[in-house]
Amino acid sequence: MMLGNDHAEIQAAFMGLLASPLVTPWRHPELHVLVHRHAPTLKVWAKRLGYLLAGNNRCYRLRRPPIGGAVALPAATPIPRGQLVLVLYAASCLEASLGESLTLQELSDDVAQLAQMNGSWPYDPNHRPDRQRLLSAVNLLTGHGVLEKRTPGTLQNDWERTGSGIGAGYLLHRDALMLLVNTDDVDLALARRADGGEDTRGAELLRVLVECQALYPAELPESHRDYLVAHRSRLAERAEELTGGQVEVRSDALVLVLPASRELPQGLVCGFPDATTLDWVSLAMIDSLCQEASGFHRVPGEQVLAAAERIHRDKGKQLTTALRESPEAIRDAVAARLAGIGLLRLEAGDWILTPAAGRYRDAELTLSEDD
Numbered sequence: 001m002m003l004g005n006d007h008a009e010i011q012a013a014f015m016g017l018l019a020s021p022l023v024t025p026w027r028h029p030e031l032h033v034l035v036h037r038h039a040p041t042l043k044v045w046a047k048r049l050g051y052l053l054a055g056n057n058r059c060y061r062l063r064r065p066p067i068g069g070a071v072a073l074p075a076a077t078p079i080p081r082g083q084l085v086l087v088l089y090a091a092s093c094l095e096a097s098l099g100e101s102l103t104l105q106e107l108s109d110d111v112a113q114l115a116q117m118n119g120s121w122p123y124d125p126n127h128r129p130d131r132q133r134l135l136s137a138v139n140l141l142t143g144h145g146v147l148e149k150r151t152p153g154t155l156q157n158d159w160e161r162t163g164s165g166i167g168a169g170y171l172l173h174r175d176a177l178m179l180l181v182n183t184d185d186v187d188l189a190l191a192r193r194a195d196g197g198e199d200t201r202g203a204e205l206l207r208v209l210v211e212c213q214a215l216y217p218a219e220l221p222e223s224h225r226d227y228l229v230a231h232r233s234r235l236a237e238r239a240e241e242l243t244g245g246q247v248e249v250r251s252d253a254l255v256l257v258l259p260a261s262r263e264l265p266q267g268l269v270c271g272f273p274d275a276t277t278l279d280w281v282s283l284a285m286i287d288s289l290c291q292e293a294s295g296f297h298r299v300p301g302e303q304v305l306a307a308a309e310r311i312h313r314d315k316g317k318q319l320t321t322a323l324r325e326s327p328e329a330i331r332d333a334v335a336a337r338l339a340g341i342g343l344l345r346l347e348a349g350d351w352i353l354t355p356a357a358g359r360y361r362d363a364e365l366t367l368s369e370d371d
Contacts, residue, residue, distance in 0.1 A: 010038045011244040014045055017053070018211065021062040024145030024176050035060050045242055049210065050203035054179060059145070061179040067200045072207035074342065079140075082122035086137035089114050089123070091181050094146070094172055101150075104159055104167025108134060131160055138170075145176045201227040202235070209239045209247070212342060213256040214356045218296065252294045253355040272341050273360070277320045282334045284311055286343070286360050290353050297357075301349035305331055 013034035017023065025032040035042060035053075039060070043053045052063040064071060079087075093110035094102075108125050111134060115123040124130050135156070141147050151169040159167030201224050209215045217225050228235070236247035236254060245258040273279040288307040289299045308327040316324055323330050335351070338344035343357040 006038075008244070009034050010041050010045070011242065013038050013042055014242055015244075017042070017046075017060070017062040020144075021064070022144040022146075022176060022180055023060045024173065025058050026148055026173070027143070027145035032058075032060070048203065048238060048242070049207045050200060054182070056179060057175040059173075059176045059179050061182075063182075063184075067204050067207075070204075072204075072211040074212050080133075083133050083136050083140075085122050086111065086134050087140055090134070090137050090141060091146070091177065094141075094177055095181060097172065100172050100174070101170065102172060103169050104135075104138065104156065105165070107138065107170075108167065125163060128160070128163070131163060135160055138168075141180075142170075144180055146173055146180055147171070148173065202231065205235055206238055209235060209254055209256055210242060213245075213258070214342065214354065215254040216252065216296075216355060218252065250294065250355070252296075255356055255359065272337075272343075277318070277323065278333055278337055281311060281315075281319070281323060281330060282337050283360055284315075285330075285334050286338075286353065286357050287362065289351065290357055290361050294358055295355055297351075297353040298347075299351040299353065301351070304351050308334070 013031065016028070016031040017035065020028055020031065023032050023035050039053065039055065046053045046062060050065065050067055052065070054061050054063055089111045090107060093107060093114060097110070108131070111123050112125045115121060122130070123134060125134075138147065142149055148171040149168055150171055151166075155165055156168045159165050205215060205220075205224060205228060215228075217228055220228065232249060232254070236249055239245065239247050239254075239256050243256065243258060245256045248255040248257060273283055285304075285307055288310070289304065290297050305327060308330040312319070312324075312327040312330055319330075323333060335344060335346060338353075338357070339346060343354055343360075345352040345354065
């Protein structure tokens with residue numbers, strides 16, 4: 001087992017790849033240095049989860065092919081379908097373009113022409129909400145390092161508002177684009193689904209624990225529960241080796257707690273609880289509704305609303321203007337917050353608090369009227 005600075009660097013590189021799966025020297029210079037330096041070891045680590053570390057020229061991508069048609073994803077607000085389609089349209093247009101630089105207006109024209117083949121959906125450049133969606137798609141490509149913006153934001157703002165001007169100027173990085181749109185992942189996904197001979201349970205469980213930071217035996221198929229019982233310690237050790245975190249092994253869950261002392265990539269830190277009124281109220285709701293520290297807790301919708309009503313009645317002066325509006329406003333805001341970090345699931349109006357939510361019971365709740 002590796003020790004010292006090298007091990008810490010490899011953990012930092014691996015965690016960085018989880019948060020930013022496409023790494024380029026112009027977008028992630030420090031992370032790129034680490035990934036490039038430790039690429040051979042990172043390929044071995046990625047393989048433990050059934051992942052692949054691919055590279056071309058100066059770029060690296062952590063490819064996450066599904067196993068059995070499934071992937072492990074942390075709780076997050078999904079990107080709207082129309083925006084995802086625009087990302088694919090934009091990537092297709094960039095792949096077909098001839099130059100290494102382009103403007104936002106040129107890309108808009110190409111995407112509009114491609115959209116016409118689908119009845120102009122989902123993009124009409126004369127419709128401001130559509131221009132806003134295209135900007136979100138372009139920003140996603142920029143975040144991955146496919147595009148590099150070279151002009152001030154005022155041009156982009158004018159284009160978004162009126163549809164006039166060049167919008168923005170970009171440098172196109174084709175090596176990053178080729179890694180992003182590589183269709184080998186589709187072939188790998190289909191191959192994994194067709195090949196039933198390989199035992200992938202270990203990789204599947206390790207994926208969930210590392211990606212979602214919580215693994216619930218009650219949600220697993222029987223064969224996977226059997227595997228977890230037999231290999232629980234080994235899975236925990238692997239997750240700790242890969243991330244530098246610590247796995248809490250409980251009867252109802254394995255929870256990966258990432259080190260607070262280490263600077264972690266933004267995409268891996270949920271930041272809960274934060275020093276906000278909403279998080280204080282969320283903790284109060286958990287404490288009121290999660291009566292036991294273990295297991296899933298299904299709470300009928302009327303009980304959820306009753307808890308929100310108590311907070312609204314007793315702590316109204318300490319709430320923000322938005323939360324003070326009504327008990328329903330409290331319920332909905334807390335639901336969105338807890339669901340967004342994987343502590344809550346919603347089903348037919350009921351709340352289902354996950355075992356990980358039990359970790360936040362009996363929190364010391366203090367809130368001044370100035371907060």
